[in-house]
Amino acid sequence: MDDIMILNDSVHLPENSSSTSITLTVIIATLGRQEHLTNALKSLRTSAVPPDEILIVDGSADSEARGLTERENSCTSYLVKHIQSAPGLTRQRNTGTAVASSDVVVFLDDDAQVPEHALQEIKEAYKDPEIVGATARIVEPYGNAVGGKISRLRQLFNLGGAPGTFTSAGFPRRLQNETVRQDIEFMQGAFMTARAEEARQIGFDEALAGYGLAEDEDFSYRLSRLGKIRYLGDVEIEHDNAGFANRNRVxxxxxxxxxRRYLFHKNFPQSPASRASFALLLGTLVVHRLLNREVSAAVALAGAAVRREELGLGPLR
Structure with a gap:
């Protein structure tokens, strides 16, 4: 997918259009966050076009998600099912994908909420047979004070290619105009959708354990090799980003x-230029942490870069 197509950002659904033949399974991986999960399910309940089923993939052995699932299932017209899983975001999403019964799977974070028209827009996107994935604009309350997603500093990462694509170092070129509709190569994990067959074909990389940082970029980049991924910038998904403020920055x-080193070697050609670009990326990320006054995180990032340890594969040669 060398060409990225930008669409008219004022597109609206035709009044007489129908996408009822496309079925949707919403997969929510959760781990002990009942309050957030409750809000996510509530937003789906008010959807203008309901999902065909919701799978709650629970990574907590003592979670209250099972009872919440049973209560939700009793008051909805669609199936809401609890599935127990070993913890780990990539593993839980693969577990849900394996048993999903619909044409399209929707990966929704347990701390995200969808507007009432979101699923209808997603169904409409999949009427194009070339579309294998679709996503929307993610709105979050937290971000970096310096170098946020649409900052001027971020524009430096966009040099050499179109926004919505990846650099040769495997870093996403963020959209500077987030309200457009266009084809892209990456999706944010809070709200990603894919045709079920293709999602099962590529799967989530379970080598990315726990939180699975950048698992969304890895999944969507590999998905983009199979067809088009449509970004709907005028559809906003609220993402609480609950773990951001309290995460261990080091x-x-x-x-x-x-x-990122693991995914760079996994997905992108290794050349002197791309390796130099990746080294520059790591250096920029260190500076980014310093500009945000995260000195300990900058030191940890620099130390990890110098040690050259690659996830699951040991030291790089």
Whole structure:
């Protein structure tokens, strides 16, 4: 997918259009966050076009998600099912995908909420047979003070290619105009959708354990090799990003280096130029942490870069 197509950002659904033949399974991986999960399910309940089924893939052995699922299933017209799984975001999503019965799977974070028209828009997108994935604009309350998704600093990462694509170092070129509709190569994990057959074909990489940092980029990049991924910038998904404010910044910084290095070697051609680009990326990320006054995270990130440890494969040669 060398060409990225930008669509008219004022597109609206035709009044007489119908996409009822496309079925949707919503997969929510959760781990002990009942309050957030309750809000996610409530937003789906008010959807103008309901899902055909919801699968709650629970990674907590003592979670209250089972009882919540049973209560939700008793008051909805669609199936809401609890599935027990070993913890790990990639593993839980694969578990849900394996048993989904619909044409399209919708991966929704347990701390995200959809507007009432979101699922209708997704169904409409899949009427195009070339579409294998679709997503929407993710709106979050937390972000970096310096170098946020649409900051001028972020524009430096977009040099050499179109927004919505990946650099040769495997880093996403963020959209500077987030309200457009266009084809892209990456989706944010809070709200991703894919045709079920293709989702099962590529799967989520379970080497990305736990939180699975960048698992969404890996999944969507590989999906984009199979067809088009449509971004609907005028459909907003609210994502609480519940773990952002309380995360351990040092551990997170180490994961950034480990996971990005792994995915760079996994998905992108290795050339002197791309390796130099990746090294520059790591250096920029260190500076980014310093600009945000995250000194300990910057030190941890630099240390992980110097040690050259690749996730699951040991030291790089």
């Amino acid at each position: 551990d997170f910084a180490r994961s950034v280096v480990r996971n």
